[in-house]
Every structure is written in C-alpha cells, then in structure tokens.
Amino acid sequence: MNRDLTSGKPSAVLWRFCLPLFGSMVFQQLYSIADSLVAGKFISENALAAVGNSYEVTLIFIAFAFGCNIGCSVVVSRYFGAGEYVKVRSAVTTSLILCGAVCAVLMLLGLMLTPWLLEAIRTPTLLLADSRLYLDIYIWGLPFVFFYNLSTGIFSALGDSRTPFIFLVSSSLANIAMDIWFVAGLGMKVAGVAWATFICQGVSCVLALVTVFRRLGQLKVPGRAPLFSVPILRQTAMIAVPSVLQQSFISVGNIIIQRVINGFGPEVIAGYSAAIKLNNLVITSFSTLGNGVSNFTSQNLGAGKPERIPQGFRAGRNMVWLISLPIIVLYFFGGELCLRFFIEEPTQEAIRSGLMFLRIVSPFYLMISVKIVTDGILRGAGLMWQFMISTFTDLVLRVVLAAVLAGTSLGCVGIWLAWPIGWLAALVISVSLYKAHKWES
Numbered sequence: 001m002n003r004d005l006t007s008g009k010p011s012a013v014l015w016r017f018c019l020p021l022f023g024s025m026v027f028q029q030l031y032s033i034a035d036s037l038v039a040g041k042f043i044s045e046n047a048l049a050a051v052g053n054s055y056e057v058t059l060i061f062i063a064f065a066f067g068c069n070i071g072c073s074v075v076v077s078r079y080f081g082a083g084e085y086v087k088v089r090s091a092v093t094t095s096l097i098l099c100g101a102v103c104a105v106l107m108l109l110g111l112m113l114t115p116w117l118l119e120a121i122r123t124p125t126l127l128l129a130d131s132r133l134y135l136d137i138y139i140w141g142l143p144f145v146f147f148y149n150l151s152t153g154i155f156s157a158l159g160d161s162r163t164p165f166i167f168l169v170s171s172s173l174a175n176i177a178m179d180i181w182f183v184a185g186l187g188m189k190v191a192g193v194a195w196a197t198f199i200c201q202g203v204s205c206v207l208a209l210v211t212v213f214r215r216l217g218q219l220k221v222p223g224r225a226p227l228f229s230v231p232i233l234r235q236t237a238m239i240a241v242p243s244v245l246q247q248s249f250i251s252v253g254n255i256i257i258q259r260v261i262n263g264f265g266p267e268v269i270a271g272y273s274a275a276i277k278l279n280n281l282v283i284t285s286f287s288t289l290g291n292g293v294s295n296f297t298s299q300n301l302g303a304g305k306p307e308r309i310p311q312g313f314r315a316g317r318n319m320v321w322l323i324s325l326p327i328i329v330l331y332f333f334g335g336e337l338c339l340r341f342f343i344e345e346p347t348q349e350a351i352r353s354g355l356m357f358l359r360i361v362s363p364f365y366l367m368i369s370v371k372i373v374t375d376g377i378l379r380g381a382g383l384m385w386q387f388m389i390s391t392f393t394d395l396v397l398r399v400v401l402a403a404v405l406a407g408t409s410l411g412c413v414g415i416w417l418a419w420p421i422g423w424l425a426a427l428v429i430s431v432s433l434y435k436a437h438k439w440e441s
Contacts, residue, residue, distance in 0.1 A: 006081055006303040010296070011315035018292040018319060020161035022285055023169075050130035050190060051273070057117050058138055059254060061106055063247030065142075065149040068099045070291060071240025073153035074380055075232065077295045080158055081302030087232065089216055089225035092154055094232050096147070098240075103146040110139040117255070122262040124269075130190040137194035144198070144205040151208035155215075156295050163211060167204050175200040242384040246391045253399045260406045260415060267347045268412055271354030274339045279361060282327055286320055286369045290376030297380025313377055313434070320369035331362035357416045364420040367427045374430040386433040394426035 007013075072095035079087040114135045123131055152164040175196055182192030261272050293316045300308045331338065335358040339351055371390065378387040398418040405414025 006300050006305055006308070010308050010311035011318075014292065014296055014312055014315045015319065017159065017161050017296070018289050018316070020165040021156065021288045021292045022323070023165050050127040051134055051193060054131045054134045054138070055273070055277075057114070057135055057255065059250075060248060060252070061110065061139070061142055061145065062149075063250070064102055064106055064244050065146045066247050067240040067244030068095065068102060068146060069149040069153035070243045070294065070379065071095070071236040071238075072099075072150055073157045073291065074239045074294055074298045074382070075236050076154060076157035077298035077380070078302040081299035085219040085221045086225045087229075088158075088219060089221060090227070090229045091232050091236065092212070092216060093225070093227050094229050095150060095154075095236055097228055098233065098236065099146050099150050100143075103142050107139055107142050110142070111136070114139070120255075120259070122259050124262065124266055127266065127269075134190050134194045137191065137198055141198040141201055144201040148201060148205040148208050151205070151212050153291075154212050155208075156291060157298075158215065159295070159299070160215070161292065164208070167208055171200045171204040174203075239379065239382065239384060242388050243379070246388050250391070250395055253395045256399050257402045257415065257418075260402055261412065263406075264353075264412050267349040268353045270347075271339070271350035271352070272357060272412075274350075275335075275354035275357040278331065278335075278338055278358065282324075282362075282365060283368065283372075285323070286365075286372040289316065289320055289323075290372040290379075292316075293373055293376030294380035297377050301381060309377060309381070313373065316373040316376065317370050320373055321366060324365040324369050328362045328365055331358040335359060335362075353412055356413055360413070360416040361419045364423050367420070368423040371423065371427040371430045374427075374434045377434060378430070381437070383433070383437065386437075387430075389433070390426040390429035393429055394422040396422075397425055398422035 072091065075095075076088055076091045079085075079091060114132060118128060118131050118135070155161065155164050178196035178200060179193055182188045182196050186192060188195065262269060293312060296312045297309055300306065300312070335355045336351055338358070339354045371394075375387050375390065378384075398421075401418035401421060402415040405417060406412065408414055410417070
C-alpha cells in the first residue's frame with residue numbers, strides 16, 4: 001500500500017517505513033552472499049576468490065542501477081508528497097525509458113570490456129576463466145537488475161516498503177536453493193552460481209514491474225499522464241547523475257583497491273572476498289536506510305514541512321546505531337565463525353586476513369552509519385554537490401592510503417586501515433554540511 005510520510009511522529013513513521021527496507025536489503029545481499037557461500041563451500045577457495053574478484057566489477061553496473069533508482073525515487077517522492085499524481089505517473093514512465101537506455105549501453109560496454117577490466121585489476125591466471133564466465137552471465141541479466149532496482153525505488157517513493165521486502169524474501173530463499181541445486185546437484189560450478197542468480201532476479205523483476213503498474217493504476221488522475229517528460233527527465237538526472245558518479249567512482253576505487261589486494265595472492269583474495277561481503281552487507285543495509293531517509297525528506301519537502309527533517313535525522317541516527325551495535329560485537333568476536341561460512345577448508349592466511357579486516361573496520365560502523373543517514377537527507381533535499389563532497393573525500397583517502405600503506409611493512413593490514421580513516425573524514429564533512437543548512441519553513 002502507498003503511505004504518506006508527511007504526517008505522524010517522524011521517529012515512528014521512519015521506523016515503520018525503514019525496517020522493511022532494512023529487511024529487504026538484507027535479503028537482497030543474500031544473492032551475492034549465497035553466490036560466495038556456495039562457491040566457497042561446494043567448489044573451492046579459488047572459486048570463492050573468482051566470484052569475489054568479479055563482484056568488484058559488478059559494482060560498477062550496480063552504481064548505475066542505484067543512480068536510476070534514487071533519481072526516480074526522490075522525484076516521485078516529491079510529487080507524491082505534493083499530491084501531484086499525474087506527474088508521479090509521468091516520472092515513473094520517464095524513468096523506465098531512461099533506465100532501459102542506460103542498461104542497453106552498459107550491457108554493450110560490459111560485454112566488450114570485461115576481459116580488459118579483469119586484466120586491469122591483475123586477476124590471477126587461475127581465477128581468470130571463472131571470473132569472466134561469472135561476469136558474462138551477470139551482464140546478460142542486467143535488465144533484471146536495473147528494472148528491479150527502479151521498481152523498489154518507486155515503491156519506496158510511494159511510502160511502500162513492505163512489497164519489495166516480500167519479493168526479496170521469496171527470491172533470495174529461492175536463489176539459495178537454486179545455487180545449491182545447480183552447483184552441488186548438477187555440478188555446474190561457477191556457472192551454476194551465476195545462472196541461479198540470473199533466473200531468480202528475472203522472476204523478481206517481472207513480478208515487481210507488474211505490481212508497480214497496478215499500484216500506479218490506483219492513483220486517481222484526470223486524463224492521461226505524458227509517457228515521457230523532458231522537464232521531469234532533467235529533474236531526475238539532477239539527482240541520478242551525481243548519484244551514479246558517486247557510486248561509479250566508489251566502484252572504480254574499490255576496483256583499484258582490489259587490484260592492490262590481488263598482488264597478495266589467492267589466499268588473501270579469498271579472505272578479503274569473504275570479509276568484504278560481510279562488510280558490504282552492513283554498509284548496503286545502512287545505505288538502504290539512508291534511501292528511506294531520502295524518501296522521508298523528499299516527501300516532507302514536497303508537502304511543505306521541512307521542519308520535520310531534523311526529527312527524521314535524529315530518528316535515523318538512533319536506528320542505525322541500534323543496528324550497528326550487535327553487528328560490531330558479532331564481527332569483532334565472532335568474525336572467524338562468520339568467515340568459515342564462506343570457505344569450506346580455509347587456509348590460515350585467508351582466515352587471518354579476513355578476520356583482521358573485520359576487527360579493524362567493524363568498530364567504525366557507528367561513524368559510517370551516521371554519515372550515510374546524513375547523506376540521505378542531503379540527497380532527498382536535492383543538495384547533491386554537498387552530498388558528493390564527503391563521499392569523494394572518503395573514496396580518495398581510502399584509495400590513496402590503501403595503495404601507499406600496502407607497500408609498507410603493514411602489508412594488507414595497511415589496506416584495511418584505510419577504511420576507518422576515510423569514514424572519519426567523510427563523517428565530519430557530511431554532518432557539517434547538514435548542520436549548515438536551515439530546515440525551517
């Protein structure tokens with residue numbers, strides 16, 4: 001159902017709206033986690049390293065899908081909050097057309113450039129064939145990734161966080177079952193992992209799109225909404241393009257870091273692949289809550305209620321802190337057990353490197369979570385350049401420090417230390433920019 005985020009106590013509204021979003025992202029992350037888990041448990045440590053190596057490249061495509069998602073979501077939220085339902089419909093169809101065009105270009109470029117990207121990040125020879133196979137299948141499934149992400153953005157803009165949660169629970173559980181069947185039952189190895197994800201994402205995408213159009217049909221509008229609107233496209237692009245640039249540069253930065261890590265050999269790659277999946281589960285969950293805060297901010301600005309935004313910030317901060325604390329305890333004290341879920345017979349070096357990453361990074365989730373909530377408000381208010389400044393600060397620091405410290409006696413531990421340093425600097429900038437803005441009516 002569609003939900004108005006502009007009335008009621010902001011903390012209660014955000015909790016009801018964001019918790020299903022958090023659950024949705026947890027299950028969405030199960031797609032990639034299941035791939036790594038099955039690869040490590042039922043194939044080999046090298047298969048886990050190959051899937052993890054490919055994952056950094058897939059983040060480039062996800063960056064564009066995320067940009068389309070958030071651009072559409074913020075614009076639709078603003079119109080929905082203002083009660084302009086004709087523009088809501090037009091914003092949705094315009095975004096679908098934009099999304100299809102971007103996806104087609106990326107598929108073509110991806111299929112052409114995948115071999116070069118894998119060589120550029122110094123993929124070890126024994127991982128190259130499996131990494132390329134996984135990526136090729138993933139790229140053919142990009143339309144499912146794009147249109148599903150766009151659909152979840154539309155649901156969120158309409159105040160509905162339960163529908164995508166239901167889809168993701170079903171498809172994620174199905175993906176785990178198909179991963180095991182294709183790999184352990186049919187012996188398809190890395191190809192089985194990729195095809196299972198392809199099929200499950202495809203089914204989810206089709207069901208989500210059908211539901212989106214049914215939901216739009218419930219909005220009572222006079223006459224027909226324009227199928228494509230250039231002014232709405234411009235508004236969407238003003239949000240989407242900076243978001244794409246931000247996420248793309250993060251992905252490129254991660255690829256550079258992956259290239260540095262690849263110089264330490266397959267054992268460290270495997271440990272990092274397992275640890276970064278656990279880390280990304282947390283960070284992406286925070287980002288999803290940040291997207292919920294963006295929808296809250298945009299709807300309230302559309303309704304002319306900016307004074308509710310600082311209350312939303314405090315509620316979002318308390319929410320992510322409550323989620324952070326048990327995860328920090330789990331990763332710091334139970335990190336080895338978590339890592340062993342991914343690798344059947346791990347080497348000591350793989351466990352050591354992965355565990356060191358988790359113990360260095362996890363205590364700083366309290367910082368990065370607040371930074372992500374703050375970014376959600378800046379993005380929802382359309383303050384995109386302010387939003388990007390802190391993100392690029394984090395990225396540049398992490399990439400430069402990772403490259404420099406990796407060449408010291410610290411080795412791969414120096415790479416792990418780059419994360420909290422970048423997060424701290426970005427937090428200070430984000431909060432300062434948020435506090436500098438006046439949120440009164």
